[in-house]
Amino acid sequence: MSLQPETLKALVRAAAERVIASASELTALDQAIGDGDHGANMKRGFEAVLGKLDAIGAQPLDEALKTLGKTLVMTVGGAAGPLYGSFFMAAGDALSRSKRLPEDLAEVFGSGVNAVSARGRSQPGEKTMLDVLFPVLEVLKAEAGRPDLIERVRAAASEATARTVPMQATKGRASFLGARSIGHVDPGARSSCVLLHAVCNTLEARP
Amino acid sequence: MNDTVGIVIVSHSKDIAKGTADMVRQMVGAEVRVAFCGGNADGGLGTNVPSIIEAIDSAWSSKGVAVLVDLGGAETNSEMAVEMLQPDRKNLVVVCNAPIVEGAVMAATEAAGGSSLDQVRAVAEELSAG
Numbered sequence: 001m002s003l004q005p006e007t008l009k010a011l012v013r014a015a016a017e018r019v020i021a022s023a024s025e026l027t028a029l030d031q032a033i034g035d036g037d038h039g040a041n042m043k044r045g046f047e048a049v050l051g052k053l054d055a056i057g058a059q060p061l062d063e064a065l066k067t068l069g070k071t072l073v074m075t076v077g078g079a080a081g082p083l084y085g086s087f088f089m090a091a092g093d094a095l096s097r098s099k100r101l102p103e104d105l106a107e108v109f110g111s112g113v114n115a116v117s118a119r120g121r122s123q124p125g126e127k128t129m130l131d132v133l134f135p136v137l138e139v140l141k142a143e144a145g146r147p148d149l150i151e152r153v154r155a156a157a158s159e160a161t162a163r164t165v166p167m168q169a170t171k172g173r174a175s176f177l178g179a180r181s182i183g184h185v186d187p188g189a190r191s192s193c194v195l196l197h198a199v200c201n202t203l204e205a206r207p
Numbered sequence: 208m209n210d211t212v213g214i215v216i217v218s219h220s221k222d223i224a225k226g227t228a229d230m231v232r233q234m235v236g237a238e239v240r241v242a243f244c245g246g247n248a249d250g251g252l253g254t255n256v257p258s259i260i261e262a263i264d265s266a267w268s269s270k271g272v273a274v275l276v277d278l279g280g281a282e283t284n285s286e287m288a289v290e291m292l293q294p295d296r297k298n299l300v301v302v303c304n305a306p307i308v309e310g311a312v313m314a315a316t317e318a319a320g321g322s323s324l325d326q327v328r329a330v331a332e333e334l335s336a337g
Contacts, residue, residue, distance in 0.1 A: 044249065
């Protein structure tokens with residue numbers, strides 16, 4: 001898949017706009033179990049991404065992903081900046097190492113997920129964005145090539161986000177709350193879900 | 208070589224970072240380069256990578272730089288900042304697993320004596336070992 005610049009821009013724009021529109025929801029979730037800055041941080045980062053939209057759209061996909069990641073690292077702040085930044089930079093690196101889309105999609109996405117895991121020294125089950133990213137990776141591995149892949153990814157992201165509610169956080173600020181972190185959606189899981197849905201919805205509208 | 212290891216203090220709060228740097232300067236003196244940063248890009252509580260890179264640059268020493276951090280995001284952002292340095296500098300910066308105030312004072316005291324980056328880090332991290 002050689003992504004047309006217009007499609008790439010549409011994907012990045014949709015992801016950014018959805019995150020920005022979700023800022024107050026993300027902040028409310030983060031106020032419950034974190035330090036309450038996730039929405040504002042993500043909004044700041046994706047506003048910077050929107051500012052670079054033309055430049056990102058003009059790059060080949062691997063370089064575009066790296067620029068996106070680096071922009072997030074430099075602007076989001078909080079732990080989310082390095083985590084999301086590492087995801088996109090590692091996915092871009094994987095593509096640069098002669099990976100191809102769509103056939104290597106699971107591998108490219110997996111490189112991003114592993115980078116998040118390494119950066120956060122975290123594993124699934126600790127009430128973080130990894131609890132969405134890993135289940136989605138599993139779908140990409142198992143269901144690659146299916147005509148309803150987009151629908152399955154979207155559903156997996158939603159279900160995985162909901163599954164963070166009964167989890168107890170053992171990583172990040174939420175872990176300070178111990179058992180009191182149970183009963184809330186994890187804000188990082190939710191922002192990952194928002195991003196994945198934006199990408200799915202855009203791809204569906206522009207086959 | 209007379210250079211001493213530089214110290215960088217990264218807190219979510221600029222006031223805490225500055226206060227810690229003040230304590231280091233008063234207790235250890237001016238022979239150790241100390242830089243600090245704190246706060247997000249909007250001036251609220253938080254940490255951000257560009258400020259950390261700037262602080263590392265301003266405390267730069269040929270012997271390297273020890274970074275002291277407060278909570279999770281400060282550590283994650285500091286590690287990210289180190290990775291974004293020029294390749295020849297990356298291996299000369301360590302993020303210490305130590306309490307920020309005590310760690311900064313102990314690290315700076317050790318650095319002032321001309322110790323290596325490994326020694327400075329070890330002394331700061333002894334505080335977490337007990």
